[in-house]
Structure formats: C-alpha cells, structure tokens
Amino acid sequence: MSIPPPSGPQHPQDPQGLQGPYPAAQPQHHTQPQPQPQGAYPPPQLPHAAAPGFAPYGLYGPYGPRPPAAVNxxxxxxxxxxxxxxxxxxxxxxxxxxxxxxxxxxxxxxxxxxxxxxxxxxxxxxxxxxxxxxxxxxxxxGFKDGARADSVLALRKGDCFNSPGGLEGWATEATTVPCARAHDGEVFAVLTRPDGAYPGDDRLTDLADERCYALQDAYVMDSWALPDDVAVYYLVPSRQSWRYGDREITCVFGHQDAKTRLTGSLRRDESTLDPHQVTYLEAAQVLNTAMEKAPVAEPSDEELADHTEWAREVADALAEQTGMLRAHRWPGDARRPVAELAGELEKAEEEWTAAAEATDLDTYYDHYDKGWDLLDARKSVTARKALGLATTPPEAERDAERGGGGGAIEV
Structure with missing residues (x-):
C-alpha cells in the first residue's frame, strides 16, 4: 500500500497510499491525506498530489547482503x-x-x-x-487472514494506528493503538472494489479522493467537531497487490502535517452520539446537501433560472429540516433553543421560496441575501450547546463569503 496526499475542498495519491490535505503516494499497496472536503483519502488522500504511502506487508522480499567482489x-x-x-x-x-x-x-x-x-x-x-x-x-x-496485528492489511474502520514513517513514505507496518493515545491516523471507511483489470494508479486515487470525502460525514456527523487541521488520506491497491486479489481502499483521517499526530477519536456517529444528537445532525445534513448544489456561476440574467431552481431546493430542504426538528421530542434543556432555531429556519424558508419565485435578478438578490443572513450558523450555537454538540463553527463556515455560490452552512 502507498500513501497519497488529499485533494478536494481542503484537498488531499498514489495508492493503497495515504494522501493528505493534499499530498499523495505511490504503490505497493498505497496510503493520500486528498483533510475532506470537509477529503481524498496517498496534500494532506497520504491521494492526488501523490504523496508516498504504504506498501502491503510482505509483498517485497529482501535482496540479500552485498556479495563478495568475485561473485556476480x-x-x-x-x-x-x-x-x-x-x-x-x-x-x-x-x-x-x-x-x-x-x-x-x-x-x-x-x-x-x-x-x-x-x-x-x-x-x-x-x-x-x-x-x-x-x-x-x-x-x-489467506495472506490477509494471517497478517500480523501490526500489518497495514489488518486496518479496519474505527482503528487508530501509528506507522514508522507517519503518513509519509513507504511502510509495511501500522500498529493499532487506543484512539485516546497519540496516533498518526484513524480509519473512517474501507471500500472494496469489484474484480477486474487493474484500474491504474490515477483511477484508483481519483476514486479514493471522491469516495473518501463523501464518506467522511457518515463517520463525523458533526462537522463542527472535525478540527480544521485534519486532512483526508487514503490507501489504495498497487498493481502488485491487485494481482493477489487486494481490492480495498482505506480512508484515513490524519493531521495536515503528515508528521504530526492526532489525539482522541474523531468518530461522531450513531455509535458515539445519543439519539437526540443524531436527529439534530441528520436534520442539519438535509440543508447541507442542498447548499452544496449551489450553481458555480454568479447569478446573472442568463443564469437566473439555475439559481432560482437551486433556491427552490434550499427552501424544500429547510421545510424538511424544520419538520424534523419540530417532530422530535427533545430533552428539557434543548426544547426551547431548538424551537427558536426552527422558527429562524422557517423565516429563512420564506425568503428562499421568494428567491425561487423571482423573475428578475434584483428580486432574487433581495430575498437571497435575507435568506442567507437567516442561516447564520451562530444562531444554532445555543441549541447545540444544550444537546452537547460542538459549538465552534468550522473555519470554512466562519470565513464563508456571501455571493453567487453556496456551500455547507450546517446549523
């Protein structure tokens, strides 16, 4: 395995290789931190700038001592x-x-x-x-089944590990350690590719970059809890390991500085959150998904139809999110702040609906601006605090600029 660096929003390449927020690696079973779009995974993907990575344990045999001069x-x-x-x-x-x-x-x-x-x-x-x-x-x-506990081939979702070279260079070992201890990486997803001809390094790292970034939200549902200095890396099969049947792409979280270790697990999903936290985050993700579909081009008379269509999707997402928040039975301390947040979201829905119905650019902008302001992430801090969730918005959200584009504004 090799470790490529990440690309993507933060953007982390060569496989199974780790790539980091934008470094990548080369095969022999690769590892890219492609940190995540919130990812690719091998920047910090160990994927697409091509940072070094992991090679499958035991695939390369030693070449013996240097012979005497008289022997070829x-x-x-x-x-x-x-x-x-x-x-x-x-x-x-x-x-x-x-x-x-x-x-x-x-x-x-x-x-x-x-x-x-x-x-x-x-x-x-x-x-x-x-x-x-x-x-x-x-x-x-059989080789994988008999692999030592400290082999890179033994890594599974949820494992925290250290490797001799960190998330850079080639390595044959990845020793799992408790996530509470300092560690180089944390595995957040393992994908299996179908059999067939070897896709090639570029194709595998592109796929790892795309899929790892898409899967990070399932492992860290609360994006506010993901440190800004964390990047996505990944390990992908090399041409040699593919011949043996290796089909796994391993997505890994690591520090943007591949030589710096993390402490504590980043996992925030159903296995670590309570039902109230999960419901809140699932509702927030509905809006995030819609916001990420924002048109790339700035609003103009020619592009107005694309933007009003997107505004309709945002309005529908807000209606769904508000419905989820209203329908859930929240614990005592969270009822009032969640209800107040739902009220703000309903106001935002009205503005986004008006923007969707706009027939000219000025009208669209007027309602778009008001709707955007009502989605200020800071308005959700009180509800998040009552639910025991992270209360500091990610840097990307804090620095987001209003304009034609959208972007995730998780509340």
Missing part, C-alpha cells in the same frame, strides 16, 4: 527471486543477464544464475496457472 551480484538477485518465487519474470531476466556478465567478466556465480533462472521459470509458470484459475485470490485472502 545479479546472479545472487536472480537466485533470491527464484527461491522466493517473487516477480519470477524479473528473476528469469536477471538470471540471463548474470550468465552473460559472468562469461564476459570471468566472475563466479554461474550456478546461482542457472538456479535462479530455473526457479523463476517454474515460478512464472505457476503464476500463470494460479492467475488463470483464481488461486491467487485465495492466496491473498
């Missing part, structure tokens, strides 16, 4: 590859090269070159057979 080194390499049955085609080629060099230079090692060539030839034949019969996939699964 290429012959030794051929023999090692032949014995390990690793990259047999390379072992065969090295064996033939060694024989030629030995004849020309008068070096020793002919026996090793011949043995390496023969063993590599046998290994190559076995590889062809195994790949054509599906045996390789079984071998890979």
């Amino acid at each position: 080194g290429v012959a030794i390499a051929s023999l090692v590859l032949g014995v390990l049955c690793f990259l047999p085609a390379v072992g065969l080629v090295l064996g033939l090269i060694a024989l030629r060099q030995i004849r020309r230079r008068g070096e020793r090692g002919r026996g090793m070159a011949v043995a390496g060539s023969v063993l590599s030839s046998v290994g190559l034949a076995l590889w062809v057979v195994s790949l054509s019969t599906g045996v390789a996939a079984d071998v890979w699964q």
Whole structure:
C-alpha cells in the first residue's frame, strides 16, 4: 500500500497510499491525506498530489547482503527471486543477464544464475496457472487472514494506528493503538472494489479522493467537531497487490502535517452520539446537501433560472429540516433553543421560496441575501450547546463569503 496526499475542498495519491490535505503516494499497496472536503483519502488522500504511502506487508522480499567482489551480484538477485518465487519474470531476466556478465567478466556465480533462472521459470509458470484459475485470490485472502496485528492489511474502520514513517513514505507496518493515545491516523471507511483489470494508479486515487470525502460525514456527523487541521488520506491497491486479489481502499483521517499526530477519536456517529444528537445532525445534513448544489456561476440574467431552481431546493430542504426538528421530542434543556432555531429556519424558508419565485435578478438578490443572513450558523450555537454538540463553527463556515455560490452552512 502507498500513501497519497488529499485533494478536494481542503484537498488531499498514489495508492493503497495515504494522501493528505493534499499530498499523495505511490504503490505497493498505497496510503493520500486528498483533510475532506470537509477529503481524498496517498496534500494532506497520504491521494492526488501523490504523496508516498504504504506498501502491503510482505509483498517485497529482501535482496540479500552485498556479495563478495568475485561473485556476480545479479546472479545472487536472480537466485533470491527464484527461491522466493517473487516477480519470477524479473528473476528469469536477471538470471540471463548474470550468465552473460559472468562469461564476459570471468566472475563466479554461474550456478546461482542457472538456479535462479530455473526457479523463476517454474515460478512464472505457476503464476500463470494460479492467475488463470483464481488461486491467487485465495492466496491473498489467506495472506490477509494471517497478517500480523501490526500489518497495514489488518486496518479496519474505527482503528487508530501509528506507522514508522507517519503518513509519509513507504511502510509495511501500522500498529493499532487506543484512539485516546497519540496516533498518526484513524480509519473512517474501507471500500472494496469489484474484480477486474487493474484500474491504474490515477483511477484508483481519483476514486479514493471522491469516495473518501463523501464518506467522511457518515463517520463525523458533526462537522463542527472535525478540527480544521485534519486532512483526508487514503490507501489504495498497487498493481502488485491487485494481482493477489487486494481490492480495498482505506480512508484515513490524519493531521495536515503528515508528521504530526492526532489525539482522541474523531468518530461522531450513531455509535458515539445519543439519539437526540443524531436527529439534530441528520436534520442539519438535509440543508447541507442542498447548499452544496449551489450553481458555480454568479447569478446573472442568463443564469437566473439555475439559481432560482437551486433556491427552490434550499427552501424544500429547510421545510424538511424544520419538520424534523419540530417532530422530535427533545430533552428539557434543548426544547426551547431548538424551537427558536426552527422558527429562524422557517423565516429563512420564506425568503428562499421568494428567491425561487423571482423573475428578475434584483428580486432574487433581495430575498437571497435575507435568506442567507437567516442561516447564520451562530444562531444554532445555543441549541447545540444544550444537546452537547460542538459549538465552534468550522473555519470554512466562519470565513464563508456571501455571493453567487453556496456551500455547507450546517446549523
């Protein structure tokens, strides 16, 4: 696995590799922190700027000690590859090269070159057979099942881990540790790709960047609780590990500075939140989803239809969010602040509805501005505090500028 850096909103590449808020990595099973759109995951994706990453444990065999001057080194390499049955085609080629060099230079090692060539030839034949019969996939699964607890292949959703090189460079180990302790990364999603031909590094890192950023909200439902210095990294299969049956993309949260560790779990989902917090955050996500669909172009007479259509989606989302807040039975301390927030959202819905019905740019802007002001994230702080949720808006929301674009304004 390799670790690429992240891209995306914050934006974190080479796989399975970690990429960070915008670094990326290269294979042998890769790890990109692509920090998250709120992601890609390998910037800080370890994905798309191509930061270094993780290589699957045990995929690469050692090349043995440097031989005495009288023995041909290429012959030794051929023999090692032949014995390990690793990259047999390379072992065969090295064996033939060694024989030629030995004849020309008068070096020793002919026996090793011949043995390496023969063993590599046998290994190559076995590889062809195994790949054509599906045996390789079984071998890979057995390898994963027997992987040590500190292997990068053993990482699962919710695991916090440390790796010798942090979220940079190549690594074979990822030791899981309690999330309360300092750690390099926290796994928030593991995706499995379908069988087929190797998609290529670029395709896998693009996919990891896209999917990891999309999945971060399911793991951290309360985006306000996600520190601004956290980035998204990911590990993706390398060409070599893909041949063995590796199909996993691992999405990881890490510090934007890949060498800096995090402390404490970032997980904020049904497993760590109470039902009231989950209901509130699910209602907020309805509005966030609509806001993220804002047209890219600035409002104009030519683009007015696109903006009024979007305003209609925002108005509908506000109606749904308000309905969810009104329907839930909140605990005593939260009833009043949530009710007051719902009232503000209903006022905002009226303005966004008027903006959706506007027939000219001036009318649209008039209601759009009023509707935007009513969605001020600070108005939800009291309700959030009563529910025990984070009360400091993310930097992106604090610094958001009003204009033709939208963006998440979670309340």
